[in-house]
Amino acid sequence: MANILEDAEDIRRRGGGILRSLENLPEGCREGIRLGEEVELQHLEGLKPRRIIIAGMGGSAIGGLILRDWLLDASTPIYVSAGYHLPGFTDDETLIIAVSYSGNTEETLTALMEAMERGCPILAVTSNGRMRKISEERGIPLIPLPRGLQPRASLPQQLFSIAVALRRIGVEAPWDEVGEAIKVLEQLRPQLAPETAPEANEAKSLALGLWGYIPHIYAPRRMEAVAYRLRTQLNENAKLPACSASLPEGFHNAVMGREGPEELLEKLAALIIREPGEGERLKRRINAFRELLEESFGRVLELWARGRGLLSKILSALYIGDYTSLYLALLYGYDPSTVKSIELLKRVG
Amino acid sequence: MANILEDAEDIRRRGGGILRSLENLPEGCREGIRLGEEVELQHLEGLKPRRIIIAGMGGSAIGGLILRDWLLDASTPIYVSAGYHLPGFTDDETLIIAVSYSGNTEETLTALMEAMERGCPILAVTSNGRMRKISEERGIPLIPLPRGLQPRASLPQQLFSIAVALRRIGVEAPWDEVGEAIKVLEQLRPQLAPETAPEANEAKSLALGLWGYIPHIYAPRRMEAVAYRLRTQLNENAKLPACSASLPEGFHNAVMGREGPEELLEKLAALIIREPGEGERLKRRINAFRELLEESFGRVLELWARGRGLLSKILSALYIGDYTSLYLALLYGYDPSTVKSIELLKRVG
Structure with missing residues (x-):
């Protein structure tokens, strides 16, 4: 058994893209920070929303879930909504962050439509697909995730681009923890x-x-x-x-x-x-x-x-x-x- | 195997108090409604809170979790907090409902203390213990759950007493579904x-x-x-x-x-x-x-x-x-x- 994990060359061959994404995790975090700094937020900058709903499924929800746990002591409540519909309390003071790696997740696209109908401020996070198209057509600020990954491998870009955008939008939180976290990951690698x-x-x-x-x-x-x-x-x-x-x-x-x-x-x-x-x-x-x-x-x-x-x-x-x-x-x-x-x-x- | 479940007398003997609570579920729901109507809400009546946090652990959390799901389309967000600390966004416009069947659950008592420190409106739900004592001393409205049950068997009283209290507090929700629900349980029994x-x-x-x-x-x-x-x-x-x-x-x-x-x-x-x-x-x-x-x-x-x-x-x-x-x-x-x-x-x- 154990000898399967002793052959590094074999692990590299069979680990493929998933292994490469893991090895690039600290760089992925930095790329996420850059994406969050570069996005044109337009009317969202300094918005200080009453609450935030991050809508996403599976591998595209995990960044939101981590933000929810990390920022539980922050003053703005963050919900993660995994499904077709937004909760009843979604109003025009609720910032919706719609995350779909492929851009074609049907549940999240439905939630995005609902957010537009309710007049919510919106931020889209995707690598492509219908979500990109809709965002471009409607002038919704969009964070472009790098293409060619498995959705679950885009976690560092998802997480840090949204975190930096939230900082720019006026959410108060322990943003100074980011530096240490990336250092810890580099030491662990x-x-x-x-x-x-x-x-x-x-x-x-x-x-x-x-x-x-x-x-x-x-x-x-x-x-x-x-x-x-x-x-x-x-x-x-x-x-x-x-x-x-x-x-x-x-x-x-x-x-x-x-x-x-x-x-x-x-x-x-x-x-x-x-x-x-x-x-x-x-x-x-x-x-x-x-x-x-x-x-x-x-x-x-x-x-x-x-x-x-x-x-x-x-x-x-x-x-x-x-x-x-x-x-x-x-x-x-x-x-x-x-x-x-x-x-x-x-x-x- | 199957014959173990064919001897009703043996099931009644071995099922004990848990079986009796199940057989009384519809009556437990009605008892909950009565408890919710009878509680002196004082300054909470008509409060229309910005958000609601239901704090509870294990068998004392389940009523809150069901309310969260049932009222997801209502206009007031409901969180369930299972742990020692309340989230950072807890403020004096947040109604805290602290539920501990025994009244001695240490996590929930800690959360209750935090709620008092932050000046939140509070409703306590318990059968006894320190929570009852604190509520009486501090003049916190208290829903008295029936004694002598397993915490998990107090679900109908928990759920419906809180639901009725929320209605009186001004939360808008499909309260008319209650009648049908109890009827369906009676038919199922x-x-x-x-x-x-x-x-x-x-x-x-x-x-x-x-x-x-x-x-x-x-x-x-x-x-x-x-x-x-x-x-x-x-x-x-x-x-x-x-x-x-x-x-x-x-x-x-x-x-x-x-x-x-x-x-x-x-x-x-x-x-x-x-x-x-x-x-x-x-x-x-x-x-x-x-x-x-x-x-x-x-x-x-x-x-x-x-x-x-x-x-x-x-x-x-x-x-x-x-x-x-x-x-x-x-x-x-x-x-x-x-x-x-x-x-x-x-x-x-």
């Missing part, structure tokens, strides 16, 4: 690389630990989007079913699953996302939770976030998780870049 | 009863279908809270690990899990929550999704909601799901009322 042996490579060792199990991910509330990202990366890259839950909420329900039948629990691997500076009380409860799961789950693993600021913690955990999903795909012999079942569903008219 | 044979009892037949599998629940976005409720009822009543995901979002990621290893997928049962009037386009995509899962999941089941209004659909699906979790507990030989692992974690100081 060589440790996660194909050339680093499994013993020294956290993502490889997590992938080896998860192999043969259904992953159940538990994360603190401010890391909920990271847990969800890892879940969907396990779905898309590693073709695995996976679950995610948030803590402390899971202490009140999910923990009961460990009392279930042994022949089911032995198939599950718990992966707990931890962060430096958890606070004594929460740390004791997470440790007790881990010990309870160890008594019955097939395996219990931990993924430790890095850095001081919340954004560093979020993005470092995400980076380790993304690489883990890639290495796990290779262990199973899957091509991480294919998403056949998603494409089959898109074709259903 | 005899079909789900211990005396009804498995062939005619949707909950018994779902429980038999789920037996031996890890349940993965998929539900339309407006039924997200129902899927989550079923997940947590499977955790707490049936001591099972379980997952939930929302549609159409799951078409963009979760569906990829079906391409995974056979020896893991054969352990999973998909349960898709469906509703009358899905719309042609979504129906075709859900049907295609089901067919894709059928090729690799151990089992694929459907749970059909009833009624015309959204609230009827939500509560009928919840009712069938609640009974399913109870019957599944009995099939496994578990006592549905015990939650030992949750209690162990509560004791960690």
Whole structure:
């Protein structure tokens, strides 16, 4: 098993575009910042909206979900809307950010139309497609994502271009965390690389630990989007079913699953996302939770976030998780870049 | 196997308090309405808050989650906050509804303190404990939940007392759906009863279908809270690990899990929550999704909601799901009322 992850050349060949996007994550973040600075915001600059709704599906929603968690303490509420319709409270003081990597996601295009009907200020984020066309025709400010990626690989450009645009629009938030976060990612990159042996490579060792199990991910509330990202990366890259839950909420329900039948629990691997500076009380409860799961789950693993600021913690955990999903795909012999079942569903008219 | 669910007397004996709460669900709804009408709202009446945050954990959060989904088209945004801290945008125009069945949930008590510090209008919902004491001392309007239940069994009182209070506070919403919803529950009740044979009892037949599998629940976005409720009822009543995901979002990621290893997928049962009037386009995509899962999941089941209004659909699906979790507990030989692992974690100081 382990020797599959010792052949860096083979990993590079089979990892393909997904690996290249991961290796370029810090550069992707910088490209996102540049895109956010360059976009002509027109009447949006300094708008200070009452609330923000980020509309997107799947790989085009993840930037919004991370912004929601990161900016939970900011003064402007951010919702992520994954579906055809905008919520009832959407009004002309609500900034709509419509994100569709392809530009042709039918749910998000419907939401964009609704936003235009309701007279909302709008920002579009896309690489192409109908969304680009509509935005150009209607004079909607547009952030052009780089083409030729898998939607899920455009995360750094999505996340940072929107973040910088929000700063310019007047949203107050801990923008100074961005510098540290990119530095933390740069430090982490060589440790996660194909050339680093499994013993020294956290993502490889997590992938080896998860192999043969259904992953159940538990994360603190401010890391909920990271847990969800890892879940969907396990779905898309590693073709695995996976679950995610948030803590402390899971202490009140999910923990009961460990009392279930042994022949089911032995198939599950718990992966707990931890962060430096958890606070004594929460740390004791997470440790007790881990010990309870160890008594019955097939395996219990931990993924430790890095850095001081919340954004560093979020993005470092995400980076380790993304690489883990890639290495796990290779262990199973899957091509991480294919998403056949998603494409089959898109074709259903 | 099936004969375990044919002995109504044995089911009544082993189902205990959880079964009695289920059989009293319609009466619990009416009790909730009465509690909401009777509470002295003082300065909250007609307040028309800018936004609403419902703070609660586990079984005390589920009423809030259902309100969030049901009232997504209403004009006042509702957030559910599950944790120690309130979001940064909490201000004195934000109504905080703090829900703790026991009254001693530490996360929710912390949130309640924060709400007082920020000068928010507050409504407390509890059966007892410190929350009752604080509310009485500070003159915070309090909805008294009936005592002696499991927190998760107080759902109808939670949900309807808060709904009626919101109506009195000036939140505009489809309140006229309440009458139909209770009627639908009353019609459903005899079909789900211990005396009804498995062939005619949707909950018994779902429980038999789920037996031996890890349940993965998929539900339309407006039924997200129902899927989550079923997940947590499977955790707490049936001591099972379980997952939930929302549609159409799951078409963009979760569906990829079906391409995974056979020896893991054969352990999973998909349960898709469906509703009358899905719309042609979504129906075709859900049907295609089901067919894709059928090729690799151990089992694929459907749970059909009833009624015309959204609230009827939500509560009928919840009712069938609640009974399913109870019957599944009995099939496994578990006592549905015990939650030992949750209690162990509560004791960690």
